[in-house]
Amino acid sequence: MTATSNAPVLAASNVTMVFGGLTALKDVNIELHEGQILGLIGPNGAGKTTFFNCLTGLYTPTRGSVRLKGRTLPSDPAQVTVAGVARTFQNIRLFPSMTALENVLVGRHSRMKQGPIASLFHGPSFKKGEADARTRCLELLDFVGLSGLDDELARNLPYGDQRRLEIARALATDPAVLLLDEPTAGMNPQETEAARQLILSIRELGIAVVVIEHDTKFIFSLCDHVSVLVQGELLVEGSPEVVRGDPRVIEAYLGKPPEEVQAEVDAYAAESSAERTSIIEPIRDRRPNEGGQQ
Numbered sequence: 218m219t220a221t222s223n224a225p226v227l228a229a230s231n232v233t234m235v236f237g238g239l240t241a242l243k244d245v246n247i248e249l250h251e252g253q254i255l256g257l258i259g260p261n262g263a264g265k266t267t268f269f270n271c272l273t274g275l276y277t278p279t280r281g282s283v284r285l286k287g288r289t290l291p292s293d294p295a296q297v298t299v300a301g302v303a304r305t306f307q308n309i310r311l312f313p314s315m316t317a318l319e320n321v322l323v324g325r326h327s328r329m330k331q332g333p334i335a336s337l338f339h340g341p342s343f344k345k346g347e348a349d350a351r352t353r354c355l356e357l358l359d360f361v362g363l364s365g366l367d368d369e370l371a372r373n374l375p376y377g378d379q380r381r382l383e384i385a386r387a388l389a390t391d392p393a394v395l396l397l398d399e400p401t402a403g404m405n406p407q408e409t410e411a412a413r414q415l416i417l418s419i420r421e422l423g424i425a426v427v428v429i430e431h432d433t434k435f436i437f438s439l440c441d442h443v444s445v446l447v448q449g450e451l452l453v454e455g456s457p458e459v460v461r462g463d464p465r466v467i468e469a470y471l472g473k474p475p476e477e478v479q480a481e482v483d484a485y486a487a488e489s490s491a492e493r494t495s496i497i498e499p500i501r502d503r504r505p506n507e508g509g510q511q
């Protein structure tokens with residue numbers, strides 16, 4: 218783990234969400250530190266996406282609070298994005314008829330502060346802002362492994378590339394925290410491994426990441442910390458080793474003994490390093506420029 222500070226970047230305290238008579242979340246607590254990758258796992262209907270919705274202002278928790286760097290987050294998704302929390306969704310939500318670059322620019326515009334006069338007359342500061350945003354978005358496309366595809370319509374990109382494009386759009390908002398809801402759903406093993414490498418590279422930028430995934434091999438081989446939600450409550454949390462060996466997790470979720478889970482993770486790690494593609498490797502040398510914020 219590469220956490221660099223003791224103060225959590227994101228802290229959810231006693232987050233509770235009730236829909237009518239259904240308690241989807243009950244007193245969920247998490248602490249996420251800079252550069253940490255936290256995995257959120259649990260059976261279908263456990264409340265994982267509801268929790269993301271509470272973290273991003275899409276839902277206002279019935280009880281509890283969410284703080285980013287000590288400040289309570291607003292109950293408004295756009296303001297949460299500006300505050301520094303970005304996300305991707307379980308189902309791809311790109312603008313299909315826009316190009317890859319335009320999709321990323323949509324994310325970037327949340328960071329731009331063009332005054333109405335400059336925007337109206339397309340003055341020099343507007344043009345510079347647009348040029349800088351374009352440069353940054355091209356860097357991000359490169360970072361996620363989509364260089365050269367900026368003019369492709371999003372709908373024409375292969376599935377794995379669309380998922381990467383969503384991540385580039387989220388990164389364009391300069392987040393401190395990135396929430397990924399099932400980023401590898403529907404991916405083949407090569408695409409899954411490329412996604413794992415990309416998330417590790419994102420962590421190297423100092424961004425904290427929370428990942429929801431059903432693929433436990435992926436989670437256990439990627440994350441520093443894993444939290445298990447069952448029926449809206451945090452059942453177990455800890456290191457991947459602790460979580461995958463916990464009898465409650467095995468009974469409620471994994472359904473197989475720890476040795477079998479360990480063997481699967483080991484096989485996956487060996488397979489992954491053998492299959493590691495060159496798609497994501499160059500990313501480390503092309504990190505987005507920290508000074509590029511508008």
Ligand SMILES: Nc1ncnc2c1ncn2[C@@H]1O[C@H](COP(=O)(O)OP(=O)(O)OP(=O)(O)O)[C@@H](O)[C@H]1O
Nearest residue numbers: 236239241259260261262263264265266267268307
């Ligand atoms: N807007 C809503 N209104 C009513 N009930 C909801 C709403 N959103 C979620 N729920 C319910 O809350 C519970 C948790 O759902 P949620 O989608 O968060 O689970 P999940 O762990 O993400 O599941 P999956 O792994 O299948 O995506 C479910 O019973 C769901 O039906």
